[in-house]
Structure formats: structure tokens, C-alpha cells
Amino acid sequence: MNFTGAHILSIQQFEQADIEAIFNVADAMLPYARRQKATRVLEGAIMGNMFFEPSTRTRVSFGSAFNLLGGNVRETTGFESSAIAKGESLYDTARVLSGYSDVVCMRHPQAGSVGEFAKASRVPVINGGDGSNEHPTQALLDLYTIRKELASNGRDINGARIAMIGDLKYGRTVHSLCKLLNLYKGMRISLVSPKELSMPAELVEMMRENGHQVTVSDELSSSITNVDIAYSTRIQEERFQTREEADLYRGRFRLNQSIYTQFCEPNTVIMHPLPRDSRSEANELDSDLDENPNLAIFRQADNGVIVRMALFAMVLDVVHLVDKHTHDVRWFPGIGR
Numbered sequence: 001m002n003f004t005g006a007h008i009l010s011i012q013q014f015e016q017a018d019i020e021a022i023f024n025v026a027d028a029m030l031p032y033a034r035r036q037k038a039t040r041v042l043e044g045a046i047m048g049n050m051f052f053e054p055s056t057r058t059r060v061s062f063g064s065a066f067n068l069l070g071g072n073v074r075e076t077t078g079f080e081s082s083a084i085a086k087g088e089s090l091y092d093t094a095r096v097l098s099g100y101s102d103v104v105c106m107r108h109p110q111a112g113s114v115g116e117f118a119k120a121s122r123v124p125v126i127n128g129g130d131g132s133n134e135h136p137t138q139a140l141l142d143l144y145t146i147r148k149e150l151a152s153n154g155r156d157i158n159g160a161r162i163a164m165i166g167d168l169k170y171g172r173t174v175h176s177l178c179k180l181l182n183l184y185k186g187m188r189i190s191l192v193s194p195k196e197l198s199m200p201a202e203l204v205e206m207m208r209e210n211g212h213q214v215t216v217s218d219e220l221s222s223s224i225t226n227v228d229i230a231y232s233t234r235i236q237e238e239r240f241q242t243r244e245e246a247d248l249y250r251g252r253f254r255l256n257q258s259i260y261t262q263f264c265e266p267n268t269v270i271m272h273p274l275p276r277d278s279r280s281e282a283n284e285l286d287s288d289l290d291e292n293p294n295l296a297i298f299r300q301a302d303n304g305v306i307v308r309m310a311l312f313a314m315v316l317d318v319v320h321l322v323d324k325h326t327h328d329v330r331w332f333p334g335i336g337r
């Protein structure tokens, strides 16, 4: 696809070659994310970061990625602090805000809303999560992480064995991830959820039709015995009618070090889009896994910055200019990036 000026709304707009292109640019962004060098390539550009649902990682990493390329970020968070609270339509908001920005990143609770916004926008729009529909940039950073983690164990993405665990009905990260994995071959996907929170049937069908082996289960231990990746997710309580309903499912698939030692292969990589629900009633990934070298959740979150830098550079067509606008890093660059 031609990335220049494109909206990034759904994984379905990509082919495998596009993914490779994004990951190649992401690799080139690593020295900037590690503060080994700095660039001003987007000096003067403005990103509108509009988050109408809670977010830490996605919002801040979009902002950091844009800043690391030298651009400025203007942020709108929550309906109550925007004119949407006065009844303004998405169309009007998009017409206006796209006049103030060079690119807009947006999260919104309604499925399809970011696409609707993009139709009226005069600048590229990147979907930071639209309801339970899609979260394409998360899926990209997840796949980038999966590939890197597998490669460090000498394994390849084609034929990988991946368990997705938790709320597969409302979890937009796993919806986008399934669509992305579907571009590759011979996956063995194990879907683990309460029956009521299973992966939408059309996504399971899509993967099976493409020759992937998909198993569905509501039992954790047998589903994580032979996998390369165990991808845990949070019960998406904001999508339920009541908190009590979400409570029925919280804590059903807890993973801790003793379960890991008993059931997982020694190199099984543990992932989670975060936030993990660490309250005692959920505790989906126990903190006793924090010293486990296969816990990749923080490497995964770090990868969000370079993948999002790559998307900005591609959409704003500056990939070839990033290295031409470098300057020295004059500050203490932190430890162990």
C-alpha cells in the first residue's frame, strides 16, 4: 500500500509486504528510541492525540513517538473536556481538528467511530482503539514483539504456536492480532476464554479457512502446554452492562510462576497488551512472574514507541529524511533501554 497520507484504521488494509516495510522502518527507529541519537525531522508538525477512553501506554507512546521525531503533540482526553460533551458530531470535530494538526491519533468507545472521523478528516488518522472492534497499532507492536522474541529462540513466525487467553469477545487487541497473524502461514492458535467471552466466530472461521489450526477451550493449563507465546488479556469490564457481570469472569485464567513451571515449555514467552489487572480478584499475570526472563510485557510496551514512530514517518513521508536531521543527545539517556 502507499502509506503517504493514508489513514491507519484496520489491520485489514495491510498485506504482508506492508508489515515487513513497517517493521524495517521500526528497526531503523531503535537508535532514536534508545536516545543514541535524536532527530528533528518532524519539527513544526503537530499531532492531535484524542483519547475519549482511558489509556496510558497507547496515548503516551503515540505522543513520545511523535516527540522523538521532533514533532509537537496536542492532547484531548475524555468527552467531558471536549466539545463532544456539547453535542458536537464526530464529523464537525474531525473537520475542525484536522485543521489544527498534521496527523490525528484517536481512541473512542464506539466501534467504527475512528473510521467515521477519518472520512471527515483532512489529515491522516490513526486508530488507537475503537470500542471492541480494532486496535491495529497494538497488533503491529504485538507481532513485532512475537517475531523478535521467537527469533531470539531461533524460531520463525510461520508455524508459530500462540495461545490467546481471557476476554476474546471484547478484546480489540486480539481481534486485530488474529487478522494480522492471518497474513502468515501454518499457525497453531489456541483460544482460551470463558464460553461467553469467546472469539467472534467470523475471526475463527477466517483463520481456519486460511489453513491455520485453531482450537477453542475454556481450560488454561492444557491450552498453554505446547505454545511459543501465551498472550493474556484483561476482562474488558468497560464493555459489560455492570461490574458484577465482569466479576463473574475475573480471575478465571490466572498465570503465575508455579503454573508456568508446571505446564509451559521452558521458553514460552508471556505477553499481555497491558494493563494487567493486578487486583487480587483478578491477578491475571502474577507479579511473581516479574523476574521470569520470558515475561515480555515490558519489552512489548517499549516496542510500541518504535512501531508508532515508523507509522508516523511513513504516513508523513519522511522515512528517507529521518537520518538527515539528526543532532546529538545532550542529556543522560537512562539505563538499559
Ligand code: NCD
Pocket: 057, 058, 129, 135, 138, 172, 173, 233, 234, 236, 273, 274, 275
Ligand atoms: C488495550 C486496549 O486498550 O485495548 N490496552 C492497550 O492499548 N495497550 C487492552 C486493555 O485495555 O485491556
